[in-house]
Amino acid sequence: MNTSETLTFECETGNYHTFCPISCVAWLYQKIEDSFFLVIGTKTCGYFLQNALGVMIFAEPRYAMAELEEGDISAQLNDHEELKRLCLQIKKDRNPSVIVWIGTCTTEIIKMDLEGIAPKVETEIGIPIVVARANGLDYAFTQGEDTVLAAITHRCPEYKSWIDEKNGIEEKSLSVYSKQNRDDTFKSPKHPPLVLFGSVPSTVASQLDSELKRQSIRVSGWLPAQRYTELPSLGEEVYVCGVNPFLSRTATTLMRRRKCKLIGAPFPIGPDGTRAWIEKICSVFGIKPQGLEERESQIWNNLKDYLDLLRGKSVFFMGDNLLEVSLARFLIRCGMIVYEIGIPYMDKRYQAAELSLLRDTCKKMHILMPHIVEKPDNYNQIQRMRELQPDLAITGMAHANPLEARGINTKWSVESTFAQIHGFTNAKDVLELVTRPLRRNNSLEHLGWTNLLQPTMI
């Protein structure tokens, strides 16, 4: 394998395993508490959701399939009437504040005009309907969230002026902040409004909020908010910053359609990423970060046990959820060697700051730049892994067991999508995930069962 001084980008066949982007309903319906997600697709989509989301399906989830039948495909049935009927039923049963229609491959192919039908149904039933085309023709896994957030962006209220709101904020802040913070608060806001975008669990959102508060930066809203009815205001004066690497459409929509100013920063994954993220936001607002360096090194100290386990070990990202670059950068900083970063889609503009942090990290740690392989080919990757014998492969569940049977430690990539990985606080959780196979296998090592394949299977 060639290694070089600069990051190399390759593009393969796109023959890789990933989750269908409709899986985003699984975490988005939990995040947006008053929403209902209606996936308009076939049995295939339903079967995927049912199996991928396991137990969740039994908990009366706020999502369902509008299962297309032969009559829908051949246009013997009227799409508008059908969707209206189902949405009325949803309104009756659940009365959500918003219904999100998830368009799928099938609606794309039969060219069902969801964007056209939605406003009509919206007026007829009196519930906002947001249309997101999260299909496997165009997107992979987490990009589903991107399409939903991009669609919801249009529904955010218009931001008037931050000077008007200033007084209101000051009054409200008084009751919220403790006494020692009050002095800072009185002076705030020193900066224009900041809206963060990306769906994270509410605890993670408040952790990131409070990290920024330490730097006297106030987050005026999150996209998405806990409830659809609490979406943040957007406008020309509003600064926006992403917390996840897969939100390039949302970023584009925020800039182009809502005229927001995008802060391009590395993503707050790992203590290094979190620090760089905060520093970038501070620098945009002309604020000098306070105590960030100490905070970061304190986190690194707490991670010592994990780092001892990871140092010098190699890792191979097969690529399926677009978190790969950020995770790889963090793991390199932890002392790991990254052979390959597979990634479904690489937006070099949206991820520019993250990529440059990756480059700096490699230099700092004196390791060779990894290959970034866009649209990877899983078959080729497995051949490469055979050569390289990495200590850890971060991969989808389709390959995990077969690789384990061949003596390669694996970590399911899906877990980093569902676990809490953002901010200083959760750096430990990421390493807990990454080291789990290593720790498990350390305790089994002496048994001599590393390779569990029958000779014929190799």
Added chain:
Amino acid sequence: MKLAYWMYAGPAHIGTLRVASSFKNVHAIMHAPLGDDYFNVMRSMLERERDFTPVTASIVDRHVLARGSQEKVIDNITRKDKEQRPDLIVLTPTCTSSILQEDLQNFVARASISSDSDVILADVNHYRVNELQAADRTLEQIVRYFLNKARRQGVLNRSLTDTPSANIIGIFTLGFHNQHDCRELKRLLQDLGIGVNQIIPEGGSVEHLQDLPKAWFNIVPYREVGLMTAKYLEREFGMPYISTTPMGIVDTAEFIRQMENFINSFLSKERVDYESYINYQTQFVSQAAWFSRSIDCQNLTGKKVVVFGDATHAASITKILVREMGIHVGCAGTYCKHDAEWFNEQVQGFCDEALITEDHTEVADTIARIEPSAIFGTQMERHIGKRLEIPCGVISSPVHIQNFPLGYRPFLGYEGTNQIADLVYNSFTLGMEDHLLDIFGGHDTKEVITKSLSTETDLTWNTESQRELKKIPGFVRGKIKRNTEKFARQEGITTITVDVMYAAKEALST
């Protein structure tokens, strides 16, 4: 359009993939968008499969939408042919390719020119058939393809094996306890001196399919998958088949008698007689016959249950419960709508009502209405049962990972009868235990008042109350005693009488 939260049977391509990937050295290529290869996850996770699932996708993306697949599918087929040298490549259509209406058959024809593997297009329509029907068709299609090929090449071997032998048709990946059932069937045949000619598709090789007609007869353990193949083989080669599922004592005996008939019809002398084997197994190897006479099972008499699952399992379990255990089946149902007629015929006379539906809410409503003491169903019914606080034994797909046990758990044959008896009995005792706990007002108490059953001297139980305490079944007695004493202390009572016990129970149940 249909509002749906859950489905019992998956989409058609899953059935095709299950059959294809069960064969050795057969590769399936799905014509599908990114993300539709979820089958690989299921196989790798549920079956804990050590090998890579031999399924890849020829990805349908925007370019394909705009210009058609053109060379893409053919390239993918020939590439796979070179990489892994499979015996057969099955091009698998999905819901997406059904609508695109590309001429996949043409791709197959062109790809087979340049590849060493045989290439076929799975003949399934996403909008017409479900997972099980598709699996049935695909298996028949593959068998037919290779028998025709052998016939053309003149290598078809139609001479029967010297000793009696059978093919087992329909054991495949992700099937409910299929691996265990297969082992049990093999053991049963071995006991009877019947050879196993071939098992398909699981672990079978397509290169050997031409030897299928050498068997004396075919066995189709589950009617969902394999029946089409068996019928084809009967039509083409006059091979008789048994579609009786050897589940439960009665049907296992029936199954063995059918084999006896077939074998004797081929033999002129030295006819086989399996009757003594059946008797011995029934009475002494299987514990189920004895279990049904034991007093444990007596307690189950007339208890009402609901059964739901695929046609094979739901019908067999219904018959076992009623015929072999004296349990009352309030409702027996299946989601195999395409097989409704057969199912109704099977359960007629064994249950109060039959339910044929794919809608889990209808099943839930029926269960809620009937209020059975136990449910025997799929994972969905298990969750319905949780909500309604009714115990459930899982007897059929769709299933979770816990239904792929590592231990030996067949449902078929004589060991199967033992497993089923355990399953049934455990479901009920759990229900009974719950019920008793309710009656005696005890659920897990958070604080432990006394660690041992005998308490300190500040409380005395009079003779009557001691006698009463002894009447309470052992497994809840300790809890009742603790609850009563806790109550007595709260109320400042020092002598516990029967009245105090009842008062304690009342206080707890409010």
